[in-house]
Amino acid sequence: MKKWILACSLVPCCASVPAWSQSSVTLFGRADVSVQTGNAGGTRITRLDSSNVAPSVWGLLGSEDLGGGYRAIFKLEDGFNPTTGSIAGSGNLFGREAWVGLNGPFGQVQFGVNYTPFFTTLVTFAQGPLSTWGWGNASNNYFFLGTTRNSNSVRYNSPTFAGLTLRASYSNGSNGDPTLPGNLGRTFSAGLAYRLGQFSADVDYLQQSAAKTTPVNAGTTTVQGNYVMAAVMYDFDWIQPAFIFQTHRGGQNVAASSTTTFQNPNNNYYDLSVLIRHIGPGIFMLDFGQYKRLGNSSGDSTSYAIRYDYSLSKRTGVYAGVGHVRNGSTATFTMSGAQGAGLPTKPGASVTSFVLGMITRF
Template sequence: MIKYVLLTMCAIPAVAFAQSSVTLYGIIDTSLETANTGANRVERMASGKVVASRWGLYGTEDIGGGTKILFKLENGFNSASGAMSSSGVLFNRESWVGLANERYGSMKFGVQYTPFHTARVKYGPGVLGDGMSWGIAMTDFVFGPTVRPNNSVRYDSPMMAGFTFRAMYARGANGATGSPGTLGDIRSFGFEYANGPLLIEGAYLDQVGTTATTITSSTPTTRGNFSLLTVAYDLGFMNPRAEFEMHRGGPNVKTSYAAGYVTPKHNIYELDDLIPVGLGLITLSVGHYQMLGYSSGSATGYHVRYDYPLSKGTGVYAGAGMVRNGSSASFTVGDASAGGLSVAAGRTATSVAFGMVHRF
């Protein structure tokens, strides 16, 4: 009898495991960089230039009827030092659980990317990096609070006649005491249309913010909004893309204030071209940030990068970038980990780097 019970208990987890899977994965991106901030030159080892160094767990459980339970836990780290990207936060990149159905799409809850950011990165260097990385001009001008909000609910539809639709609502402060109840709240919507070589991405996002530097529960708030349109066409011998982003609504501040979720009203224009060369890929990118109302806050970025795969999981890259700032602008050459060196207003920033990416 005891033997029968023990065999039965051993069989239960075996059945559950057969219906589930958990994958451990990771990316390590380490580079050597020489950069000029306009005031001095810096030589350094850097992490996460073209793709943020990270490790994570991704799991699924098939519960039948075409429905699966999903989860993802992802931690970012600095591959040059071993430090976590966010002190005291283990899963600082993504942390969500949800469900997906073949007919109805997916719904996820937790820390995840906005549909607005998904539209930004959908088209990008496909050999080694992500769509927002060192070598892409838009990366120089990204406003961080629009990327991965906490306390979010996101829906992704299945593809229908080439269209995919996305929607999100996120609670920024999430009812925390000492700040307005809606501070940081996000509403975001997006769509993708894919038809052969043509790809069109569109997205909208609005966010509750404040210009107050001292925040209390009675601090007045405002709402700014972002819109984005990207068109890409694969010609085979090259992949051109045009992208336009604008921010409107709220007060026209002169500088971004991430803690208050506010940023200047602006337009961003970008032209990219991905050119296959043998197994490798050349990326050419130019972008212009136009600050509305304050022309001295505008900037232009120029980038070139070459990626070459050494194997299925490993590749190398090399390239250069430059950002020319207006007299009041202080943008730097950005990367996938948002780790660009600080630049004083009005200075020109440059970056030359060589690195390796390994995926496991």
């Protein structure tokens, strides 16, 4: 009886304690390892690769329910090389993504290291069965990698209205570094995404400040690089074509891309990818694209690829592909993986590559 009386007396006290909000933290990742062999400028190269179809990464994703339809969110993601165990990319811990934000009826806002809306479109429309924007996609071979993500940035995704979603991001570039121009690398990107049934379309704009001359110091003059991209895709079930077209202006006729100075030659490129399903247990990916350097056709390039991906389970798959890049006399493009450098080549040399790999997720 005493125990029953004591339990009843505690009910009001317990009821007065506020309930803790629901929160979660998820550990996630994937590892992609392959063997790649190819002929690059007359030189035969065979090597063990990481991250050809998808970047090998691990990270933490978290959220907390704040009530009223609002959630505090964060993401930390780091790239690594499973063939050596080393940190990949910039070498920074969580150099791929590192942001904290808020999600609610207004949409979602993120602060830290964020991908640009430009990159979001690329990884949506540069198709691949096991992962997008990887080995075989022409847009991966020809894209200026300095604009995929930005440090010191804020990103906003709006709610979806009538199939339309607005995405925008802004990065402060050098962020007050006294040894660099104040606006070097400063980036603004915005885009509209439209979804209606099996049809998808995106339009994006990106502006980035680049150094006009080298070496770069606090007094270096900067110029604006302006990028525009449009992409469309339609899913017919058995076949799914997608097309990307991008332009860049403001490059001051620089000779080559540079991630340090954010320079990129004026160019146009396009990427046509097609997924073909229901032919055997896997999915075929066919891809064709061309890069045109404005004012200097010797910098042009053409890319071809075919890849076959087969899912062993929901988390694990294998892939095999062959690709070819034909370069103009001054171009040095190659078959690029999703992370890390492709097979090295020399100006004007063509590259033919074969890849066989496996990817698993956790």
